[in-house]
Amino acid sequence: MLDIATLAELLAKPQKIVITTHHKPDGDAMGSSLGLYNYLIQQGHHAKVITPTDYPDNISWMPGNDDVIIYTENLEQSAQLIADADIIFCLDFNALSRINNMGILVGESAAKKVMIDHHLEPADFDDYRYWDINACATAQLVYKFIVKELNNKQLVNKDVATCLYTGIMTDSASFSLPNTTAEVHRIVADLIDAGAQSYQIHQLVFNNSSESRLRFLGMCLSEKLEVLEEYNTALITVSKQDLEKYNVVTGDTEGIVNYALSITGIRLAAFIVERSDMVKLSLRSRGEFPANDICKKYFNGGGHRNAAGGMSNSSLEEVVNQFKLILPEYKKLLIQ
Numbered sequence: 001m002l003d004i005a006t007l008a009e010l011l012a013k014p015q016k017i018v019i020t021t022h023h024k025p026d027g028d029a030m031g032s033s034l035g036l037y038n039y040l041i042q043q044g045h046h047a048k049v050i051t052p053t054d055y056p057d058n059i060s061w062m063p064g065n066d067d068v069i070i071y072t073e074n075l076e077q078s079a080q081l082i083a084d085a086d087i088i089f090c091l092d093f094n095a096l097s098r099i100n101n102m103g104i105l106v107g108e109s110a111a112k113k114v115m116i117d118h119h120l121e122p123a124d125f126d127d128y129r130y131w132d133i134n135a136c137a138t139a140q141l142v143y144k145f146i147v148k149e150l151n152n153k154q155l156v157n158k159d160v161a162t163c164l165y166t167g168i169m170t171d172s173a174s175f176s177l178p179n180t181t182a183e184v185h186r187i188v189a190d191l192i193d194a195g196a197q198s199y200q201i202h203q204l205v206f207n208n209s210s211e212s213r214l215r216f217l218g219m220c221l222s223e224k225l226e227v228l229e230e231y232n233t234a235l236i237t238v239s240k241q242d243l244e245k246y247n248v249v250t251g252d253t254e255g256i257v258n259y260a261l262s263i264t265g266i267r268l269a270a271f272i273v274e275r276s277d278m279v280k281l282s283l284r285s286r287g288e289f290p291a292n293d294i295c296k297k298y299f300n301g302g303g304h305r306n307a308a309g310g311m312s313n314s315s316l317e318e319v320v321n322q323f324k325l326i327l328p329e330y331k332k333l334l335i336q
C-alpha cells in the first residue's frame with residue numbers, strides 16, 4: 001500500500017499515467033476521469049483516459065474528450081499504454097471485472113494502482129485507495145483528492161471544474177439524492193467559481209436528446225410499463241426488437257428506470273433490457289430497500305442500495321419471470 005505522501009511525491013514528477021473507468025461510462029465515470037485528466041496534464045504528466053467501451057453523446061463534449069481512447073476500438077494502443085504506465089487511476093469502479101477484458105491488462109501491469117471510488121465492497125487490487133461510499137459521486141472524491149489530499153486547489157481550472165461538475169450533477173440526479181449534502185453544494189459552488197457553467201452543462205447533458213430517443217421513451221412508458229401494486233414495484237421491459245425499431249444507441253436507455261420509480265408509492269423500479277449478448281437489469285429503489293441485494297444475489301451484479309445493476313444469460317422472458325418470483329421474498333420491505 002502507498003501512503004498519500006509517497007503518492008504525492010510520485011505525482012510531483014511527470015509520470016506515464018492511465019486513467020480508466022467502468023464499462024459503459026456514465027456522467028460521473030467520464031466527469032471524474034476527465035476532471036482528473038485535466039488536472040494531471042497541467043503538471044506535465046503524460047496522461048491518457050482509456051474507457052473499456054464507448055459512451056453516450058450527451059457526455060462526449062467535456063474538455064479532453066477528443067483525447068479519450070476507447071479500448072474496444074484501439075486494442076493494441078490501449079494494451080501498450082496500460083503495460084507502460086507508471087500509475088493507473090481506477091475511477092468510479094472497484095473491481096477489475098467492471099472493466100471487462102481491460103481488467104486483465106490492468107491487473108498484469110506493474111503500474112501503481114490508485115482507486116478513487118464510492119461503490120460498496122471494493123476488491124483488493126489497488127496500491128492506494130481514496131474511497132467513500134457516502135460520496136454522491138466519484139467526481140466529488142476527485143475534487144477532494146486534488147484539494148484536500150494534494151493541496152492543489154489552484155489547479156482546479158475551468159476544464160477541471162466543468163468535468164467534475166458534470167460528474168456530481170449526473171450521479172446526484174441533479175443534486176436531488178439524499179447524499180447531496182451541504183458539503184457537496186459547497187464543492188459545487190467552488191466549481192462554479194472556478195468556471196463551470198451550470199446552465200450550459202445542464203443543457204448539454206439533459207436537453208440533448210434525439211427525436212428517436214424521446215419516442216422510444218414514450219413507447220416504454222405507454223406500452224412497456226408494468227405496475228405490480230401488490231409489491232409497490234414497477235418494471236419496464238424492452239426487447240432487442242424494440243431497440244432496433246427505435247434505433248436505440250448507447251445512452252438512450254439511461255435514466256428511463258427513474259420514470260418507473262417516480263410513480264407515487266413505488267419503492268422498487270426495474271428496467272430490464274435484452275442486449276445482443278445478455279439481458280441487463282437496472283434497479284432503483286426508495287429508502288432502505290436494498291436494490292443491490294437483489295442484483296448481487298440473483299443477477300451477477302451489485303451497486304448502491306438505491307441504484308444497482310446486474311445481468312443474466314437467460315432469455316428476456318425468463319429474467320422477467322425470475323424478477324417477479326423474487327418479489328415475495330422482499331414483500332415486507334416493499335410494503336412497509
Ligand code: 5GP
Pocket residue numbers: 119281282283300301302303304307308309310311
Ligand atoms: P445502471 O442501472 O445505471 O446500469 O447501474 C446503476 C449502478 O449499479 C451503477 O452505478 C453501478 O454501481 C451498479 N452496477 C450496474 N451494473 C452492475 C454490475 O453488473 N455489477 C456491479 N457490481 N454493479 C453494477
Ligand code: MN
Pocket residue numbers: 028029092118136137138171
Ligand atoms: Mn459514480
